[in-house]
Amino acid sequence: MRGLAILLSFNLVGVGLKEWLHIPMPGNVIGLVLFTIALFAKLVKLEWVEASAQWLTKHMMLFFIPYIVGAMALIPMLGAQLFPIALSVVLGPLLVVAAVGFVTAKLEKPSGREEKLL
Template sequence: MLGFAILLAFNFIGYVIQMGLHLPLPGNVIGLILFTAALFAKVVKLEWVEEAASLLTRHMMLFFIPYTVGILLFLPIIGANLVAICGGIVGATAVVLIVTGWISSKLGKEGEKYGG
């Protein structure tokens, strides 16, 4: 129970910070960043949250059911725009792969200059 309480506390703190400071970042992401910082700073021990996090991870598929139902609700709209959606996904993936390959090849050549 302690693990769930810690995870929920960080989630709540993230939402409070987001609402209080009107940040464009979601509260749960802020809470996750704070939780990660607390783990690295040894404020929170991994043993305290490991069991609760493992349970949540094992049953993660349950968290995606509402999104799946929502997608089914908009299936006619998705079907009407399927070509644009697929084109955007394929195009974005191709651009990311090309840019990543170009950057890594440039970094590889820079490393060779310095004996890397």
């Protein structure tokens, strides 16, 4: 119970900071960043939150049910936009992988062993 209270507290603090400081980032992301900092700074011990985090991860699909049900109402609109959606779902990740590969190849310095092979 303590672990869940800690996790929810960080989420609440993140949402509060977002509203109070008008930060253009979701409050739950701010809470996660603060929680990560607290873990690395050893202000929060992993043992305190581990069981609650495992339970939340195990039952994560339950948290998506409202979004899935909400998406059902959008099926007519999705049908009209099926081609652009499918195109972005397929091409988007392919372009990202290609761009990362290209940048990595340009930034990577060849080692002496690779030069000998060439």
